[in-house]
Amino acid sequence: MKLLEYEGKDIFEVYKIPLLARYGVVRIGDSAESVKLDGPGPWVVKAQVLAGGRGKAGGVKIARTKEETYTYINNMLGMKMVTHQTHGAALTVEEVLIEAATALEREIYISVVLDRKEATPMIIASAEGGMSIEELALTKPECIIKMPVDVNTGLLDFQARELAFALKIPWKNFREFAAVAKGIVKIFADYDASLVEINPLAITKDGRLVAVDAKVVTDDNALFRHKDLEAKPDHESSEIEKEAKAIGINYIGLDGTIGCMVNGAGLAMATLDTVKLAGGSAANFLDVGGGANVEQITKAFQIILKDVKVKAILVNIFGGIMKCDNIAQGIVEATKKVKLHVPLVVRLEGTNVKEGKAILKSSGIKLEQADSLWEASQKAVKAAKTEA
């Protein structure tokens, strides 16, 4: 689960990580004036979207007066933002965070991330904060400090000191820094995170250490033991993706025109690849899973068809536990419930494939069958072109 900046900062606050003063979060539909701006300012209005690079895309604005602040809030809400991290897509700004704008002296990068290969969480830090860690890894790898941490024991005091010395933290901010470093490791363990990142962790012109940004990503597999996180709105998934998740279907929307239904994530990925090789492009990734029944298949069809771009549907099922005759039955029942207005190509293989193919053939449903995934992909691509 990917948390927005203000959600991450709410957690940071509990763990006593120093933050800039926050005035509030304004959502689309709220009036900008609903946020109480006391003090002389200046204020900073920040778009709450799940992508970095907001500054360059107009998602971070400094305002000197209250009027300016309200104007920025109104302009930003509903804005469609494209940053170098959104991969061409435009994210709609639905919420903005207002904080006290503060002059910064130094910017540091620090994060806790899972190192898959070593199978351990790792602190990654650099005295050169502000820019993306990927840029840094390419341009100045020698500036990056890595320290493996133990989730069970947390970050030890001497490890925090080591980091502080390596990052040349001013002596008067040492204790504060140690608390931040230990805090993010604790958050990582307590929340089952896969990333806890502060970029930048800054020293202000008046000598305070503050977390200017917060990026927290948690392990979806662990949501069952984090009811508070589970209850949070999913900011990453589209409406269709959320619907699919709710019924246990793994669905990711893509840009193409061929809707896909496959059993197994690896096979689903390979199906998308094969469709591309055949000259087409997939409208979605969909793993209907190992135990899909008529209901599941019906819902999968309905979900695929919610995407108006879909011009043909490709079903690729390798029945291991799933039996092909059950799948075929499911497809037949589903097409009765869902009006299929696009061509359907079905490729079945595996347990009871002969029976499955026979059921489809005698069903009277308008569909094409294929023996191999390659054949199925080519048929689907052709059908989608004809339909367009």
Add this chain to the structure above:
Amino acid sequence: MSILLNKKSKLLVHGMTGAQGSFHSNLCLEYGCNIVAGLTPGKGGTKHFNVPIFDTAKEAVKTTGADTSLIFVPPPSAADSILEAAEAGIKVIICITEGIPVLDMVRVKKHLRRLEKDGRGVTLIGPNCPGVITPAECKAGIMPGYIHKKGHVGVVSRSGTLTYEAVWQLTSQGLGQSTVVGIGGDPVQGMNFVDVLKMFEADKDTHAVVMIGEIGGSAEEDAARFIKAHMSKPVFAFVAGKTAPPGRRMGHAGAIVEGNAGTHASKVTALEKAGATVVENLSHIGETVATKLKAGVKAGKK
């Protein structure tokens, strides 16, 4: 010879009396697998499919001499099951469960490393995997047995149904398998490609290897380094996820391209440079392997 599993393996099935465990144990028994014990705390003393059920792994091992565990326990307790098996003296642990929190697996790996140092090392396969099968000898997993055929191609994969697709193509070409190992789709796991390739290289009954990878992590790049330095047998590879969008988890917890890490291009390039034959079209795996092996045999080289 095969690796990890053979007809002498004695299986302990954790969660044998649960829905998944029960369904699949039955199929494994039908395949001819030697399941000597089941583990369900609270049901010790009963029998299931004529197999004795135990309350603890230690009891099961003491009574039956089980040496291989097959775990069908739900995510919240699966990591604990792995450790219970390891502490009970089980040598090969196959965990099917999908959805185990990553940090639980980080703790498991730490524990297993300690056991390794104490000379009590175990081999873990998975989690989030279809299991391991040595055709005609033992099936420890959820794969359909009938698509496999005894032979000399070793298969190692991060996927489930994608593996079956590849295996079915091989079998259809008359190419049987020595052992098929599903290492699973999680980011932190037991055996990775290198570990399995090492075993295949040392196995006299494996003459060639088919490797099925996907985006995310660096397992394929590590494998490429190993292939270049240590493999004498031909390796064929397929990597799924060429068209996956960056930053999204494609079903498997470990299948995600993060920044520049774990891209399809990086894996394919590394494997090709290492001398592996990378197959671009999934539907052509079987015929590519068949053609090249025949050509290799004719030319008398690898």
